Amino acid sequence: MTSGTLNITEIFHSIQGESSFAGWPCAFIRLAGCGHGCIGCDTAYAEEGGSVLEIDEVIRFALGFQAPVIEITGGEPLLQPAVHSLMRQLCDLEQKVLLETGGFLPVAGVDSRVHKIIDLKPPSSGVCDQNNPENIELALAAEPTHRQTFEFKMVLAGKDDYDWATSLLDEYRLTDSFTVMMGVVYGTLDPAELAAWMLRDRLRARLQLQLHKYIWDPARRGV
Numbered sequence: 001m002t003s004g005t006l007n008i009t010e011i012f013h014s015i016q017g018e019s020s021f022a023g024w025p026c027a028f029i030r031l032a033g034c035g036h037g038c039i040g041c042d043t044a045y046a047e048e049g050g051s052v053l054e055i056d057e058v059i060r061f062a063l064g065f066q067a068p069v070i071e072i073t074g075g076e077p078l079l080q081p082a083v084h085s086l087m088r089q090l091c092d093l094e095q096k097v098l099l100e101t102g103g104f105l106p107v108a109g110v111d112s113r114v115h116k117i118i119d120l121k122p123p124s125s126g127v128c129d130q131n132n133p134e135n136i137e138l139a140l141a142a143e144p145t146h147r148q149t150f151e152f153k154m155v156l157a158g159k160d161d162y163d164w165a166t167s168l169l170d171e172y173r174l175t176d177s178f179t180v181m182m183g184v185v186y187g188t189l190d191p192a193e194l195a196a197w198m199l200r201d202r203l204r205a206r207l208q209l210q211l212h213k214y215i216w217d218p219a220r221r222g223v
């Protein structure tokens, strides 16, 4: 294995809660550091601090859970260049690897075997203007067989966000080629309301709830 270190907030075993992999037992590797300051960030504790671990140690820890999927998340995992080595090594070990990124940094250098869950931040996040258009362009330029490794996620707080989301989906015809998951900011937008809009508009996106927030206390860490 290649050596190197990563600054890690936590490594834990839980149920994947918000993607097309929702429901699968999952080993989560949460990298420390972000700095984007999205309004309503539910992992603000990962924005600073962390413990420096050898990549080999991170891999051993994560594999110990024997989970069918391993998710690398944050914070913003792409801020640490060594994350690419981690992802590559996990793929070489024939693990199913998910990367969840805030969508501000390009995913261009990510190993093509990794399933990329890319946030598209709506206006209510306060950082909508920081969405990196390169990621949508990269996904659209991918070979059809490779497109399934891209997935987009929108977490919405109200009707303005929904209108922004549908106009973005129309502009890039994202649902023609990709899985698009649409969810609600927990406790802010009623999922039934979002469901009604999606059905009314015949949207070809998937409604998702943050599963872990319904299973456990929504404020709980490490789930």
Ligand code: SF4
Pocket (backbone or CB within 6 Å): 034, 035, 036, 037, 038, 040, 041, 042, 043, 044, 046, 074, 075, 076, 102
């Ligand atoms: S990108 Fe993610 S971790 Fe960073 S501030 Fe935004 S929601 Fe929080």
